[in-house]
Amino acid sequence: MAVGVGAFLCVVLATCLIAGLWDGASAVKTRFEIVESAAKTLAIAVGGWWTYGLFVRNRKGLPHASLSHVVSNCGHSDGRVLVRVTVIVKNIGEVLLDLKSADVRIAQVSPVPENVASALRGNQDPVEKGKVEVAWPPLSAARVLSYATDRAEVEPGESQTLFFDFAVPSEVRIIEVYSYVTNEAKRHKEIGWRCVTMNAIDPSRIELCVPREDESREKGSSS
16 A cells, blocks of 8 residues: 555656756645645545445444354153254354344254155155245244343354253154344344254253353353
8 A cells, every 4th residue: 555655656746847847945845735635635545445345345344143053952751852952143243243133943854744755755846846945844933032121242253142942742853943143233124144954853862951161151251
């Protein structure tokens, strides 16, 4: 950037010399004032372009987040398995991330639902026309977390853990987990962050359904 400004000043000075404008002390002062004004104008233009590239084109002033899932089997009874879905929301942007609402849905993948199995047996496409993926049948109503009076705030580089529990039939072996977190900066456009994973459920394996040490630390670091 400094090289560009220096080259600009050299061109202006050379032009002034060639035109014979350097004819006295007052003229020199005037020309330097012109050069100084031009340099300031150039600096403002360069600064404006840099700001545009940083905050508009590269969207540095907007929140950015990534989502991930941890799915745990917390126990089973009477043909049902208690499944906990932990959604980890990480602020990967450079501004404060406001969490106002989030929801999680789970669906059965295996055993393969009859409508999907029937399509496969008949050498048919199990994906509906105009769609791009199988519409797996939901196993439960969506779990919606909403901060009614306040928001959870996540600082840049930090994370927030959210917990959702479901009762799943014990014969289910694989579930699809879908999570969505609202982007408060664009809530009027219904834009947010999504994560979809496939997770195996093993009824014989009981896992600890409380935050692990690293998850507790992440949660504690968020305001």
